[in-house]
Amino acid sequence: MAGYDTEYDVIVCGGGTSGVAAAISAARTGAKTLVIERTGCLGGQMCVSGPPGFAYARLFNTHGEQDTAGFVEETHARLYKAGHAWPHYHPKHRVPAAYTFSYVDPEWWMLMIFNMMEEEGVDLLLDSLVVGAVKDNDTVKGVIVENADGRRELKGKIVIDCTGEAYFANYAGAETVCVDVEDIQPHTISFTADGVDWDKLLTYINRNPEQFEYQQLLHRASDQTKEDVYKAYSKVIDIRELGEVMGFKDLRDAALKNGDWHPFSGAGFFLQPKEGGKILAHFQHSSHWDKTLPTDAWALSRCHIECRKQIQIAWRFFKNYVPGFENAYIVKISTELRLREGPRIVGDYVLNRDDVINTRQFSDTIGKSSFPAGAYHTANVNTLASIGTQELGKDRAQPIGSYDIPYRCLVPKKIENLLVAGKGVSTDRAAYLRYVQQTMVTGQAAGVAAALCVKNDKTPREMEENIEEIQEVLLSQNAILFEPRKLVKTYEQQEYI
Numbered sequence: 085m086a087g088y089d090t091e092y093d094v095i096v097c098g099g100g101t102s103g104v105a106a107a108i109s110a111a112r113t114g115a116k117t118l119v120i121e122r123t124g125c126l127g128g129q130m131c132v133s134g135p136p137g138f139a140y141a142r143l144f145n146t147h148g149e150q151d152t153a154g155f156v157e158e159t160h161a162r163l164y165k166a167g168h169a170w171p172h173y174h175p176k177h178r179v180p181a182a183y184t185f186s187y188v189d190p191e192w193w194m195l196m197i198f199n200m201m202e203e204e205g206v207d208l209l210l211d212s213l214v215v216g217a218v219k220d221n222d223t224v225k226g227v228i229v230e231n232a233d234g235r236r237e238l239k240g241k242i243v244i245d246c247t248g249e250a251y252f253a254n255y256a257g258a259e260t261v262c263v264d265v266e267d268i269q270p271h272t273i274s275f276t277a278d279g280v281d282w283d284k285l286l287t288y289i290n291r292n293p294e295q296f297e298y299q300q301l302l303h304r305a306s307d308q309t310k311e312d313v314y315k316a317y318s319k320v321i322d323i324r325e326l327g328e329v330m331g332f333k334d335l336r337d338a339a340l341k342n343g344d345w346h347p348f349s350g351a352g353f354f355l356q357p358k359e360g361g362k363i364l365a366h367f368q369h370s371s372h373w374d375k376t377l378p379t380d381a382w383a384l385s386r387c388h389i390e391c392r393k394q395i396q397i398a399w400r401f402f403k404n405y406v407p408g409f410e411n412a413y414i415v416k417i418s419t420e421l422r423l424r425e426g427p428r429i430v431g432d433y434v435l436n437r438d439d440v441i442n443t444r445q446f447s448d449t450i451g452k453s454s455f456p457a458g459a460y461h462t463a464n465v466n467t468l469a470s471i472g473t474q475e476l477g478k479d480r481a482q483p484i485g486s487y488d489i490p491y492r493c494l495v496p497k498k499i500e501n502l503l504v505a506g507k508g509v510s511t512d513r514a515a516y517l518r519y520v521q522q523t524m525v526t527g528q529a530a531g532v533a534a535a536l537c538v539k540n541d542k543t544p545r546e547m548e549e550n551i552e553e554i555q556e557v558l559l560s561q562n563a564i565l566f567e568p569r570k571l572v573k574t575y576e577q578q579e580y581i
């Protein structure tokens with residue numbers, strides 16, 4: 085392939101959030117690095133099928149301490165300084181539930197990532213599909229890639245699977261697990277709208293707080309009741325403090341009765357920052373289609389078709405029923421599905437629900453998180469969209485504080501010279517590390533580890549014995565591994581002790 089080498093230290097398959105964090109971190113740690121990406125864009129679900137509603141959110145635990153930094157903090161701070169991100173919003177009713185937002189503009193996020201790739205000297209092979217693994221018995225030696233130029237082999241000393249669905253790990257023969265097709269979480273096509281009269285909408289929210297979702301704001305660590313949440317909603321004067329706006333219960337029920345809403349999901353949207361203080365409404369729950377495995381292209385095609393029908397129904401509802409949407413209009417419909425659930429590798433450790441609830445610490449920690457376990461979407465209107473889950477309620481699986489993510493979750497059993505980051509890492513279903521900042525935490529760690537494997541001539545599994553070296557580099561890149569940090573000045577960046 086003209087213009088590119090055919091041998092790399094580190095090859096990253098997939099340029100989503102985990103992939104770009106992996107590639108930039110590997111390059112910074114001294115490795116000659118290549119990213120191979122199926123589309124022409126970087127960011128994966130962050131940009132191509134997104135953004136995620138939480139881009140970014142939950143960087144702080146129930147004690148109000150920041151537990152996620154490193155690549156996440158760096159990218160947020162860079163965008164914030166350039167006017168393309170909002171500060172960490174910490175309204176009182178959100179902090180005790182560890183449900184805070186630190187929004188970034190996904191389009192500028194993607195442009196910044198392209199710049200960062202150039203700054204770090206990462207090679208990009210876009211519009212190219214990884215279709216197989218080059219192997220010597222159980223040892224990965226490279227990847228097979230297909231693009232308009234044909235089919236080629238590229239050699240890599242370490243390959244990192246960041247495809248989101250563990251495709252490369254599968255090609256390499258690693259063991260993976262995936263929930264049954266009957267239970268898999270539904271997938272979504274998201275869309276974004278402008279032209280909302282935010283003052284009008286906020287007046288409706290202030291006057292009708294009980295019409296909105298509150299479950300995520302109740303936490304076993306706090307005394308906050310639903311009445312407290314309603315009170316907070318009735319007093320909000322800046323819509324950005326709400327982060328997401330989910331519910332519209334009576335309006336939606338009326339629409340359902342009139343045949344103006346579809347029964348697959350609840351009504352609501354997240355906020356997206358734009359230049360000059362502008363806000364877009366981002367709908368990521370208004371279409372849901374279930375029983376679809378990411379490996380079944382016929383089922384995915386059906387999913388695309390159904391979701392696009394649902395978007396039209398949902399939009400009619402917002403225009404005709406929801407105050408403030410009278411003159412709103414759709415500006416973008418994602419071309420790709422948001423794949424909510426897929427295969428995960430079985431690694432040297434499988435992070436589980438108990439680890440999350442008991443905020444377990446591991447000596448091979450490569451990062452932290454405080455996301456609850458077991459937040460499953462189901463495709464029906466009673467989920468009300470905001471992580472409809474069997475686990476919500478006062479006894480839900482929410483950690484008090486932060487749990488560690490062990491390095492061993494990135495190392496697949498049996499297969500050598502392969503690391504996995506992002507959605508495909510080794511967890512049980514409840515502890516699924518699919519949230520956007522978690523994917524960047526595992527991506528950054530995989531990138532650092534891969535580069536150190538090359539430097540030390542060791543396999544990722546052998547590096548389990550050298551974990552201090554990986555941790556040292558991650559700490560030098562501002563990752564949080566051991567002690568979460570206190571945020572001392574709300575609404576400002578970089579004010580931590």
Ligand SMILES: Cc1cc2nc3c(=O)[nH]c(=O)nc-3n(C[C@H](O)[C@H](O)[C@H](O)COP(=O)(O)OP(=O)(O)OC[C@H]3O[C@@H](n4cnc5c(N)ncnc54)[C@H](O)[C@@H]3O)c2cc1C
Pocket residue numbers: 097098099100101102103120121122123127128129130133134135136137138139212213214215246247248249251272274368421422423505506507508518519520521523
């Ligand atoms: C609409 C929406 C809402 C979401 N809501 C939230 C939310 O509120 N909070 C939250 O934290 N998370 C949310 N998420 C989930 C989160 O964004 C994703 O789980 C996360 O971004 C996944 O990152 P990843 O790097 O593991 O995979 P992906 O982002 O899926 O990246 C994988 C990349 O690999 C590429 N690829 C795949 N196969 C190949 C191949 N064979 N060859 C080459 N390239 C390949 C893909 O094109 C893609 O770019 C949401 C996602 C979307 C789209």
